[in-house]
Amino acid sequence: xxxxxxxxxxxxxxxxxxxxxxxxxxxxxxxxxxxxxxxxxxxxxxxxxxxxxxxxxxxxxxxxxxxxxxxxxxxxxxxxxxxxxxxxxxxxxxxxxxxxxxxxxxxxxxxxxxxxxxxxxxxxxxxxxxxxxxxxxxxxxxxxxxxxxxxxxxxx
Amino acid sequence: xxxxxxxxxxxxxxxxxxxxxxxxxxxxxxxxxxxxxxxxxxxxxxxxxxxxxxxxxxxxxxxxxxxxxxxxxxxxxxxxxxxxxxxxxxxxxxxxxxxxxxxxxxxxxxxxxxxxxxxxxxxxxxxxxxxxxxxxxxxxx
Numbered sequence: 540x541x542x543x544x545x546x547x548x549x550x551x552x553x554x555x556x557x558x559x560x561x562x563x564x565x566x567x568x569x570x571x572x573x574x575x576x577x578x579x580x581x582x583x584x585x586x587x588x589x590x591x592x593x594x595x596x597x598x599x600x601x602x603x604x605x606x607x608x609x610x611x612x613x614x615x616x617x618x619x620x621x622x623x624x625x626x627x628x629x630x631x632x633x634x635x636x637x638x639x640x641x642x643x644x645x646x647x648x649x650x651x652x653x654x655x656x657x658x659x660x661x662x663x664x665x666x667x668x669x670x671x672x673x674x675x676x677x678x679x680x681x682x683x684x685x686x687x688x689x690x691x692x693x694x695x
Numbered sequence: 696x697x698x699x700x701x702x703x704x705x706x707x708x709x710x711x712x713x714x715x716x717x718x719x720x721x722x723x724x725x726x727x728x729x730x731x732x733x734x735x736x737x738x739x740x741x742x743x744x745x746x747x748x749x750x751x752x753x754x755x756x757x758x759x760x761x762x763x764x765x766x767x768x769x770x771x772x773x774x775x776x777x778x779x780x781x782x783x784x785x786x787x788x789x790x791x792x793x794x795x796x797x798x799x800x801x802x803x804x805x806x807x808x809x810x811x812x813x814x815x816x817x818x819x820x821x822x823x824x825x826x827x828x829x830x831x832x833x834x835x836x
């Protein structure tokens with residue numbers, strides 16, 4: 540999948556997803572089983588008005604989105620997906636007023652379940668802020684978000 | 696009892712963005728979060744984004760922690776969230792926290808989210824907070 544196709548898939552993934560628009564989560568790069576995204580600092584997501592940092596809740600939302608997108612990317616056929624479990628260790632607070640980077644990797648799929656690990660890293664010091672593990676159900680009820688835009692149809 | 700908790704929510708831009716409202720805090724913290732378009736996770740199903748649900752669960756747990764520690768803020772160490780059924784859009788989410796254990800350095804708090812009935816939860820979280828000396832050990836921002 541070339542960069543343009545990837546960007547289009549990400550647009551489709553985010554289309555109409557209010558939470559993505561609210562976060563302004565940016566896709567930076569990806570492979571078949573990993574993605575890198577950036578979550579910009581916005582004051583509305585801060586822990587405090589003065590010297591606030593990104594709240595653990597918005598980091599959780601970014602992790603959930605990055606994990607979901609990497610599961611989507613790892614599928615050969617269109618499938619709806621749903622988060623079953625998400626476990627997050629908050630190791631360090633995000634630096635005040637700074638963007639962060641989110642990296643997710645789909646490391647295993649067994650039957651209807653995909654297993655993902657992900658981290659949130661600071662942009663400057665390369666400090667690990669969060670470590671997360673997620674389990675996603677593939678083929679969950681409901682329409683998929685990547686309809687008509689999968690590897691089999693793109694011949695990649 | 697609820698005044699410090701209301702202040703915590705009023706001082707948090709994140710909580711304001713989500714519109715979470717404190718319902719009660721005696722002894723369990725209960726909150727109500729009205730639906731907003733920027734919560735959408737799946738536009739076709741009109742479902743809440745799982746990360747937004749996680750954020751609401753975490754805020755409810757943080758409020759419960761404040762009922763134990765007074766004005767001492769407790770950093771969140773870990774969250775383990777189970778998504779039990781879709782959290783439907785255009786409906787409010789209710790959350791209720793349960794104190795599992797209050798130690799000198801660790802607080803363990805469970806939080807459950809539901810829409811139609813607490814007997815049908817949509818998500819549940821087990822949260823671990825640091826307090827006291829353990830909280831001080833965490834590097835400031």
